[in-house]
Amino acid sequence: MKIAVLPGDGIGPEIIAQALRVLEVLKKEGMDMEFVEAPLGGQAYDQFGAPYPEFTQKICREADAVLLGAVGGPQYDTLDRPLRPERGLLAIRKDLGLFANLRPAVLYPELANASTLKPEVVAGLDIMIVRELTGDVYFGQPRGMRTNEQGIREGFNTMIYSEPEVRRIAHVAFQIAMKRKKKLCSVDKANVLETTEFWKEIVIDVAKEYPEVELSHMYVDNAAMQLIRNPKQFDVMVTGNIFGDILSDEASMLTGSIGMLASASLNETKKGLYEPSHGSAPDIAGKNLANPIATILSAAMMLRYTFDNEAAATRIENAVKKVLAAGYRTGDIYEEGMKRVSCSEMGDQIVAAM
Numbered sequence: 107m108k109i110a111v112l113p114g115d116g117i118g119p120e121i122i123a124q125a126l127r128v129l130e131v132l133k134k135e136g137m138d139m140e141f142v143e144a145p146l147g148g149q150a151y152d153q154f155g156a157p158y159p160e161f162t163q164k165i166c167r168e169a170d171a172v173l174l175g176a177v178g179g180p181q182y183d184t185l186d187r188p189l190r191p192e193r194g195l196l197a198i199r200k201d202l203g204l205f206a207n208l209r210p211a212v213l214y215p216e217l218a219n220a221s222t223l224k225p226e227v228v229a230g231l232d233i234m235i236v237r238e239l240t241g242d243v244y245f246g247q248p249r250g251m252r253t254n255e256q257g258i259r260e261g262f263n264t265m266i267y268s269e270p271e272v273r274r275i276a277h278v279a280f281q282i283a284m285k286r287k288k289k290l291c292s293v294d295k296a297n298v299l300e301t302t303e304f305w306k307e308i309v310i311d312v313a314k315e316y317p318e319v320e321l322s323h324m325y326v327d328n329a330a331m332q333l334i335r336n337p338k339q340f341d342v343m344v345t346g347n348i349f350g351d352i353l354s355d356e357a358s359m360l361t362g363s364i365g366m367l368a369s370a371s372l373n374e375t376k377k378g379l380y381e382p383s384h385g386s387a388p389d390i391a392g393k394n395l396a397n398p399i400a401t402i403l404s405a406a407m408m409l410r411y412t413f414d415n416e417a418a419a420t421r422i423e424n425a426v427k428k429v430l431a432a433g434y435r436t437g438d439i440y441e442e443g444m445k446r447v448s449c450s451e452m453g454d455q456i457v458a459a460m
């Protein structure tokens with residue numbers, strides 16, 4: 107297992123260090139893992155003058171999976187746009203052909219008070235949102251702003267999905283559902299938008315290959331409402347780029363704690379980029395205060411989705427649960443009466459629980 111490790115900026119190096127300690131436990135027990143480090147974002151700009159330099163491209167292309175911290179920082183905000191850290195993220199996603207974005211929203215019962223929703227609505231929540239990442243109205247052509255024949259200015263975009271694009275994301279979603287509770291909800295707006303009526307038709311066709319998965323369909327406006335009303339009804343949700351953008355942010359906030367949220371982006375060969383959903387948190391960088399759990403859970407996703415090692419992934423997740431149940435909390439999830447720990451102390455506890 108060749109893993110490219112990109113610590114990035116801000117808290118990136120601190121949280122990646124803890125994820126690596128957890129993976130080292132498995133490596134010491136005999137799991138065949140090789141880590142190769144490379145810079146991305148501001149760190150790469152400082153070293154190579156570009157946010158996704160050739161040095162990093164080569165390492166990422168040769169790796170089976172990429173583990174990323176976070177990129178960005180105020181010192182880079184005045185750079186020309188193509189040189190900014192965030193451009194490195196867009197470039198790596200494009201370079202590796204990452205079309206499937208997996209965003210779990212998991213709320214451990216111990217953290218139910220962190221959500222803005224009532225604990226009984228969200229405690230035990232475990233949803234996976236599968237978002238198509240490279241198509242839809244975000245990339246459709248033609249697009250632009252113009253003055254029409256009546257002399258009126260207008261803006262326009264094209265919502266479009268091809269059959270292969272829908273098929274491949276549907277397969278990813280069904281395969282993930284097979285590894286979970288075998289329930290998949292496809293989100294569309296088929297009553298109004300032909301693109302998503304087409305989406306629904308293809309998803310129904312792909313479903314024939316997964317008879318064990320219970321498939322349902324929901325309009326996106328209703329899905330937005332149901333996520334707040336009764337989120338525990340969902341297991342896996344699959345949707346296009348724009349709906350997924352909005353719903354995955356909504357779902358992640360059900361949990362209330364950004365330091366806990368992992369994510370993955372996969373390509374057709376299951377190669378994946380694994381990273382926490384949060385940014386580089388410059389306000390707490392270098393202070394050993396960050397919550398490393400989102401990154402550690404991203405490493406667990408890597409073992410599950412790229413390396414098909416369910417047992418190792420579950421073992422990491424169980425170690426996290428055990429540490430939370432024992433009352434250890436970093437500042438972002440701290441509550442009165444709990445044991446407040448630093449980033450590296452959280453790492454110590456999770457390694458010990460492994």
Ligand code: NAD
Pocket residue numbers: 117175176177178179180192195364365381382383384385386387388389390395396397398400438
């Ligand atoms: P952010 O996610 O970095 O921080 C938002 C707030 O959450 C901050 O108060 C921060 O301290 C806190 N926070 C985030 N992660 C935490 C963790 N693990 N533990 C404890 N607290 C945590 O978002 P932002 O402040 O909007 O952006 C900061 C920088 O990160 C910007 O340069 C932005 O462009 C970049 N960014 C990068 C990514 C990425 O690398 N994928 C994503 C979002 C933002």
